[in-house]
Amino acid sequence: MAGLATKFGSGAMTNSVEGISRNKALFVIGSNTTENHPIIALRMKEAVARGAQLIVADPRRIPLVKFATLWLRHRPGTDSALLNAMMQVIIAEGLEDKDFIAARTEGFAEFAESLVKFTPEFAEEVTGVPAEDIRRAARIYAGAENAGIYYAMGITQHTMGTNNVMAVGNLAMLTGNLGKDAAGVNPLRGQNNVQGACDMGCLPDVYPGYQKVALPAVQAKFEKAWGKALSPRPGLTASEMTGAMLEGKLRGLYIFGENPALSDPNMAHSIKAFNALDFLVVQDIFMTETAELADVVLPSASFAEKNGTFTCSERRVQRVRAAVSPPGQARDDLSIIHAVCSRIDPAAATSSAAPAEIFAEVAALWPNMAGMGYDRLDGDGLQWPCPTADNPGTPFLFKDSFPREGGKAVFSVVPHVLSDELPDSEYPFVLTTGRELFHYHTGTMTRKSKGLDAVAHEPFIEINPSDAVGLGIKDAEMLTVSSRRGAIRLKARVSDIVPAKVVFIPFHYKEAAANMLTSDALDPICKIMEAKVCAVRVEKAAA
Amino acid sequence: MINLTIDDKKIEAPDGATVLEAARLARIDIPTLCHDPRMKPFGACRLCIVEIGGLPRPVTSCTTPATEGMVVVTTNSKLERLRKTTVELLLSDHPNDCMVCIQAGQCSLQELAYRYGLRENRFKGAVRQHNRVDNNPFIMREQDKCVLCGLCVRVCDEVEGVAAIGFANRGFESDICPPFKKDLDCEFCGQCVAVCPTGALSGKMWAGQPRLEQTRSTETTCTYCGCGCNLTLHTHADKVVRVTSRPDNHNRGWLCVKGRFGYEFIASPERLTTPLIRRQKGGPLEPAGWDETLDLVASRLTAIRDQHGADAVAGLASARCTNEENYLFQKMFRAGIGTNNVDHCARY
């Protein structure tokens, strides 16, 4: 999460799930929380039941709208204009938290200046949300004693995802909703251990604990700890790897526990890239679309067959424990990686493949986890930062200062940028993609669970009734949906969940993979691909 | 703080506590059937009755606020007689099915029948018959085992915010109508199943599998989303047969449909069970031994590095796997291969 890390010095969820029920106002943008984070959504519903005001900003009529005080149905890809206009109102009406801004932030003057042109009337034109609703949203959010912002892939998977996140951060800073209980800026992580994978340094520019590979002092620290010379050059991001494979610069790839051949935007392009490799290793529990392309497939263990830890959205490190044995000759991922690593270079491997010992090695390298060990992780686990063995963990961040030089959070100017690909006469619809309640990611696990597959067993495209009439489409009719990159066939679901001229496809289904259509235009800063918005054409499928 | 006396014990209870909560804090047992501390008190079953000094009749302790100086009696022969009658009435139209009921051993009603030694029933009468066929893959309903505690209705409304269940009819014909009368709204979270004190609601996938008491429990964390719910995996003969969640954890025992019912993939016959090698480009993937496979992976990756440089090799880690695995994976690339080309596919 490049956006938040720049502003605050940390990109994680600032507050805790438990505190959500104590929010006085909630602003949910780009997160279909009830379907994607159902248990976090329970706390939101609880807050509403206790009298909190809920603002939902989403182009789709997501289930949470039912509980909302105010629903802002902005056009896909116009999040930052909406956010900027809310902040323009807050400043124009003097609702900002002046003490917080003076004491704990920097860069306010220039930032305030940049908002002047984002009047609610201007934003109404861009976003389609009535100016008066934007004013109301600003007053609700800024007027609450403590208010939390919640967002997910809906605002990050854009070419301007980093800008959106920056804008969300600005909003919380402007109103002093940071460094206190039951408030904050809260990215909800899509997969169970996104937070942990980032924390552990599975990012090309940082070692575990977000310690930068390009800093000589950090490099020296890890060279000493690992006893090996290390490269000072940041590596390629996942999305940059695709290009490097096609150019022949990247020749060997080892993928574990992911299925990018189905989950990457612009799938056809990614598959071509995997095929261009000299050697592809895939380690997984099923023969995924990616594994089909591999030179070697390593059978590994499911979460129920191994020991270790996951770190959930709220920075909570929790134990995972083996309950059954892996099938056949499958092995747990840790022993496999340890065996490969020992063969590549025994000096680089950890002394054993025991999870508790590896955890201890991490704790010694990252102060935020220094106070954790398996002996402390029974029950609910611990939330980092947890610097010492008697520290109870940290429910919310930035109480006294921000982990940046100078200790302050910085406002960022967020310019008005449009989505990379806008609808035109040839591709007149805006496609957004996402998840549905019953499936998870590429469906590798959920589609092999009978019950889940039975209640949600086929791909569909949501289309507004007025568009359906215009195209002469009936509910459940087969449609062809095409973009500049590819075409898929799937069933129509005529519904006013989506607004006119916008269509929605869940990305779990390989037989009509939404990512055949989506774009791989990159956010220039954090290199997330624009999976959320692209232009498509919709027509009846040829029989 | 409120000071009160329960069964001759002096007790301090926090402000706002009910008599039942105060008693439980002092580890005094009062039987309940319709109570769950995660929901609002309901006062339906009348098992939690107590006598309070100065009041003419017993009151339900789950709905009565504790007050300063209150004197409470939770058990005497009159209270126990009343409770016993309540249980007898419940059993009077309950099928005598414990032998084959999935809830046996976990059932609150069975426990009460045992406690009050109820074998014969004075009120034997018509047993309600309103089972119907439900076309959903998750929730099994045996309505004749329902004791009308209302927990399922309340959890769906108060906690889940869905209100897919309601009460239909009144009196003897009262009927809980879960998911299926308002089918479309149900999210199949199974919260209703988890709170049902009897065998009236259960998981369809659990049928014919060992009962809970025959299983081994393992505490772990859900593999699906970033909520990080705590799960208890119940296993039998090396197979996960049920998933539950403890009410005292950070997700308060609530789960979604994926966490509660999405476990069949673990034992799927489609799982990969042996290493596979593609011996020539375009050829098939063929089974191979571990040693051969691991040697091949290490030698090919190092060969590419030696020929084209460390940055010609890369790794994609997993937002689905553990911290330890991810740590060792990036270490293998950084310290073993010598490149920072390591990322994971889901940066969100």
Ligand code: SF4
């Ligand atoms: S499964 Fe969940 S949504 Fe459905 S009736 Fe039960 S509590 Fe309500």
Ligand code: SF4
């Ligand atoms: S179905 Fe179960 S939870 Fe619902 S009212 Fe009947 S006994 Fe109570």
Ligand code: SF4
């Ligand atoms: S049970 Fe559902 S909400 Fe909880 S972590 Fe699993 S997938 Fe997420």
Ligand code: FES
């Ligand atoms: S527990 Fe008090 S009436 Fe049921």
